[in-house]
Amino acid sequence: MRRQKLLRMITVLMLVFGIFMSGAITTNAQVERIPTAGVFINGKVVNGINPVKVDGIYYLPFTQLAKALGYNHIKFDKNTLTYEVTDGSTIIRATMGGTRAKKGNEYVNIKPPLWMDGIGYISLHAGGALFNSYITFKKENGSIQIENPATKYIVHAGDTLYNISRIHHTTVNELKKVNNLTSNIIKDGQVLKIPDSGSPKEMEPIKEEGIVRNVNEELNADIQRQNIITEAKKYIGAKYKWGATLADAPNLFDCSSYTQLVFKNNGITLPRVSRDQASKGVAVPTANLEVGDLMYFTMKDQYTDGRVAHVGIYMGDGSMIHVSTSKGVIITSDVLNNSYWSKNYLFSKRIIQ
Template sequence: MRLKVKSLCLVLAISLVFSTLFSSPNAVNAEFKQMPTAGVYVNGKIVNGINPILYNGEYYVPIIYISKILGYNHIIFEEGTKTYQLTDGSTMIRVTMGGTMAKRGDGYINIKPPLWTEVDKTGYLPLSSASVLFNADITFQKSDGSIRITTPANFHLVQKGDTLWRIAKAYHTKLDVLKAVNNLTSNTIYIGQKIKLPPKDQVQEREPEKEHEEPKIIQKPSGANLADKLIAEAKKYIGAKYKFGATLAEAPNLFDCSSYTQLVFLNNGVEIPRVSRDQASIGTKVSSLEKGDLMFFTTPDLYSDGRVGHVGIYMGNGAMIHASSSKGVTITENVLQNPYWSKNYLFSKMVIE
C-alpha cells in the first residue's frame, strides 16, 4: 500500500512539473524537448544564436530573441495578460500567450498559439506563427540544427482559420491575383499549405482607412510658423544613427523612421502615433506637398506585403528629412526624383495646417 502511495505521489509530482512549465491554454502536459543552441541565418548569413524547444513535433523559439533578430527591438510585455507588443518602427505586433489571433498593424492574423513557460518566464512562438507575424520564411534546418530565415517572405504558411480572401487582404493584394499566382481554381486551402505571394508590383498598401483621424495637439504653437519650427527641430538630429524599433528613451542618439518623426512633432506640441503605419492613418491626404507634410513609402526589401514601411518629413523644395536605415538622420534632395524613393512612394498626409 505504501509503495502504491509513493508511486502515486511521484506521478503527481511529475505532472505538476509539466503543468507549471507550460501555463498556456492549448496544452500543459505534452512532452517537450530543449534543443541545442541553433545558429540563426538571415538571408544566408549567420547573425545570431537562439535556443529553441521542440513541442508536439514543432519547433518554438523565444519571442524576445526572434523579435530582436528581426529588428523588432521595442518590446513591451504586459504581465497581466501575458501579451507582447513588438515594434520595428513600421509595424506594431501584439501577441498574447495561448491566443489564436494576433494583431499586426491595424489588422488581425491567425496564428498557432504561442506558449508561456514558467521556468524561464518567457513566451515561445512556433516557427509557423513567427513566419506570418514577421512576414518572413522561417524554418528549422535538421541537417545542421539551424534556424533559417528569408526576408521578406516568399510564402504565407496557412494557419487555422485562414481563407484566401483574408490572406489577400493581409498582403494588400487581390483575391484573383493570389489565385493566379498559385494556379488555384478554387478557394479551398489547408493548414500548413504554402501560398506563394504575388510579385512586389502586385502588392501595395493603400491609404489606411482612418484617413481623417486628427493628431492630438497638446500645446498650441506660438511665434514662428509651425512648419518652420518642425523643420528646425528635425535638423537638430542630423547625423543621429538608425536602429530598428528604437525607443524615445534612446533619442537623440538612436532613431527609427517613426520614432524620429514622433519626437520632432512631440517637441512642437503635436502628438502622433508611434509607428509609420499608424502615422499614415492621421491627417488628410494631399496631392501637392507642403512643408511639414509626412511622406510615406513602402520598403520592399523588408516587407513583401507592400505595407507602409518608411516615413519622412517634407522640407519644401523637393527635399525630405528622415531617419534612413543606411544613413541615419539625413536629408534627401529631390526625393521624388530619387530612383529608390520615387519607386517606393505611396502617398503624403497633411498633419498640421
C-alpha cells in the same frame, strides 16, 4: 455535499480553461530542448536562438526572434501574457494561448503561442506570419533559416484566401494565379507563394482624422512648419536603430521615433509607429506638398505585405529629411525622383494647416 462537488467541478474547469487560454503546455506534451541554433537571415548568420520542439512542432522564444528581426521595442503585460513589439513600422501583439494575433490593425491566424518556464514561445509558422518572414528549421546543421521579406506563406487553421490576400495587400485572384489554385480551398500547413509586390499596395491614407494642431495656437501654420524643419535638422547625423524609442534619442532613432520626437518638441503628439502616424492629418496630393507634411513609403526589400514602412518630413524644395536605415538622419534631395524612394512612395498627410 452536491453543492460542494459542483463548486469543485467549476473550479477545476476554470483552472483548465485558464491553462488553455494562457498557452501553458499540458503535462503530457512531448517537449524536446534543441541545442542553441544559429539564426540565418537570407543566408547570413545574425544571432543564436534556443528552440524547443513540442509534440513535433518547433517553437522559438518570442523575444529572441523579435530582436533578431529588428523588433527591438518590446513590451510585455504579465497579467494577460501579451507581447507587444515594434520595429518602428507597425505594432505586433500576440497573447500566449491565443489563436489570433494582431499586426497593425489586421488580425492574423496563428498556432497558439506557448508559455513555458516563464518564457513565451511561438511556432515557426506563426512567427513567419507575424513578422513577414518565411522561417524553417534546417536539420542538416540545426539552424533557423529566415527568408526576409517572405516570398512564401504557410497557411494556418482558420485562414482563407481572402484573409491572406488582405494581410499581404494583394487579391484572391492573384494568390490563386501564382499558386495554380482552381478553388478557394486551402489547408493548414499548405505553403503558398506570395505574389510579387509590383507597385506599392497600401494606398489607404487609412482614415482621415482631421488636422493636428500645435498647442501654441498663436503661431500661424507657416511658422509651425518651419519650426518642424528647424527641429528636424538638429539631429542630422544621428544613427538608425530598428525599434528605437524616445529613450534612445537623440543618438538613435528609427523613422517614426524621429518624427514623433520632432513633432513632440513642437507641441504635437503623434502615435509611435509609422503606420499609426499615417492615420493622422489629411491626405495631400504630391503636387500640393508643403513644408512639414509627412511622406509615407513602403519598403519592398524589407516587407512583402505592402505595409506603411517608412515616414519622412517634406522640406518644401522637393527634399525629405528622415532616418535612413543605412545612414541615419539625412536629407534626401528630389525624393520623388529618387530611384529607391520613388518606387516605394505611397501617400502624404498634412499635420499642420
